[in-house]
Amino acid sequence: MTFGDGQQSANVVPQFCRQSGAPEDQTSLITHSYAEPGSYTVAASVWDNRGTDHADRNVTVTVGG
Secondary structure, three states: OEOOOOOEOOOOOOEEOOOOOOOOOOOEEOOOOOOOOEEEEEEEEEEOOOOOOEEEEEEEEEEOO
16 A cells, blocks of 8 residues: 555555444555645555455545645
8 A cells, every 4th residue: 555645554454444334354444644735646455365356446635734
């Protein structure tokens, strides 16, 4: 996972999110803090627990000052 500000994380072990109402094994929450305001492109690859299927996504995050 890259956060668009030069920071990245590999082999992230997610913290499961219970607030969404989804089962724990289907939804995860990963956080990152930005030092400066701006627009950042976050890129993530998510794999299943067998390593046989994955999804890649990019999203733009706008951080206000």
